[in-house]
Amino acid sequence: MVSPVTVSLDRKYIDICPSPITLEKAMSFFLNSCRDCGQNTPMVLLGLLMFAITHILYTSAFGMKPLNPEPGCGVVVICGIFYCLLYPYLSGPFTYLVAVYIALIGFMGWRAIAGVQLFNDLWTWTKLCACLGAVLFMVSDLTIAVNKFCFPVPYSRAIIMATYYAAQMLISLSVVECKDDNDGNIRKMN
Template sequence: MVSPVTVVKAEGPKLVPFIKATCVYFVLWLPTSSPSWFSALIKCLPIFCLWIFLLAHGVSFLGDRSSARKILAGLIFSSLGDAFLIWQEQGYFSHGLLMFAITHLLYSSAFGMKPLNPRAGLVVGVISGISYALLYPYLSGPFTYLVGVYAAIIGFMAWRAIAGLQLTNDLWTWTQLSACLGAVLFIMSDLAIAVNKFCFPLPYSRAIIMATYYAAQMLIALSAVECQDADVARKIA
């Protein structure tokens, strides 16, 4: 098993553009009250950099790993979702919801169905159900059903990410842990969005939402490079 320090040394330089783009977003902190294509670009730029992060591993890497291709496709749909959410007050929130639903389906497919781990599925299902039940009184119109479907989809994605993490007998890998943490942070980000939009204003909502979102996407992108563990170890040794 490759150590986290080894992974940081190998993958860290490839993440520098993402880190810089994320800093640009938080430094500029463009007002959401004036949506524009420039603000959409700044918001999407860190995700564009994660495309580059995966592409930097080579065409053969993506060609050999269907999971990496699915995560790259998920990042592309995420960018579309981010752009739609820039104009959510103009009626594009549901469009963004759809893009992220597709993203989570792609991530779920990338994580796979083995091991099944029904216990993890039960726990995630209960948490998702409770979250939706708490949101339900505040929902109206199509969002009553759209939010429910979305909660089920992101819950399924989280189940598949968590199910792959085997903490016993030292069977876990850093990429499994990365996928698991990324999925949990994605749920936290989306739950903050839902509470802030449908229930009540959440203090520091935008900072919480975007910090957890970018961290989640970075961790999920990192989870795509597991097949290079052995090569990484040889290069760093």
């Protein structure tokens, strides 16, 4: 059995436990690094596949509860608009692969957004981090797609890398739990 890593911060402890969620996210980070290796090479299709698998793992880590279909409808509309903008520039297998990829990243974004529930007392900082991370991933990937298929985006490299690494950081923060030294209870960071 692997023990959790504990870091003390002013009488509070942050535990990073090897749970299924952290293992899924660790695998996602590995697949993202494989995708990054293929970004500037002819292996773009392999990179697209690696990132698609990553989004499936993120979706599974975010879970299906609460269902919350309203943000899902909004994400479907946004993804549909993005695909309609990209479609005239796509050809060959990218016509279908980009559609599948947009559906996967949209589903991942919906699951992260659905977990936040800002208008009642059920939200946590970890869920908010997951939501913002997913949205930044969508911005990063849209910038990549527009830059690759449509037209050069000014400062695309800076935009892509800033949003990509911010998304990775925020999703990483979504697995951090806080243990209060006073009562010994573990709770999500709020």
